[in-house]
Amino acid sequence: MKTGYLGPKATFTDLAVREMFPEYPSVAYTTIPDCIEAVVNEEIDIAVVPLENALEGSVNITLDYLIHEVDLPIRGELSAPIRQHLMVHPDQLNNWKELKKIYSHTHAIAQCHKFLHQELNGVRAEGFTSTAGAAQYVAEHPDQPIGAIANELAAKEYGLAIAKYDIHDFAYNHTRFIFLSKQPFNLPIKPDYVGYKTTLMVTLPADHSGALHQVLSAFAWRKLNLIKIESRPTKTGLGNYFFIVDLDTALDDVLIPGAIAEIEALNCHVKVLGSYPYYQLKK
């Protein structure tokens, strides 16, 4: 088995891979779509990609790719704590309050807005392919007054000095990473295992009043617990949406199929994006 992740080495996604699949070789990709396509093309068996951050919300590129571009089930999920640190080349360490530009993944920048505004006078922040990619770039430009937001492993990997630890704006900062593959595979037995989730994509008929209410009722009277609902544009016109629904239970033979049949009878379309075990790292 081979895994793929958003690289380079020492991204948060790499940390998730190391946590879940320490025994498999892994391949770094520059973008999330590249990583997902690598499963489709069978370069790798499992793609590990970020899906949602507690502070910044969904990683839309992942969600949209799953909805529009590929037909790969979600096989598992890891929710992991995220600590963002400001790091610089060691030559710039005395100068970190005067940095001119900060690089990182856009999600990481968004998690640290308050810090950048208050402590670095609203310094310019520029999106990079990943946090570790930004750290690598900063390491390669030692003479420039620039910094990166990334994790501790990235600082170590690329030889940067941490100027300020834990710069994310809210203490509870977790990200959900999902595992995508063509074939089912065994997930490790770990104390961080919490339970099963099922993720559905529901498409409503156009302009049908009360349709969403009726969809939600199909779950409610069966006591199927929704843990997330989110809309994403269908990209066919302003105002057209898919609803992505997470249930806190495994796909069974009765309740979820019953809810799906009821929803389809309302002229909605339902696709199961996955029914999968999830793991939660506390620290």
Ligand SMILES: O=C(O)C(=O)Cc1ccccc1
């Ligand atoms: O850029 C990374 O390190 C990633 O793995 C994506 C990401 C960015 C911010 C929080 C969690 C994951």
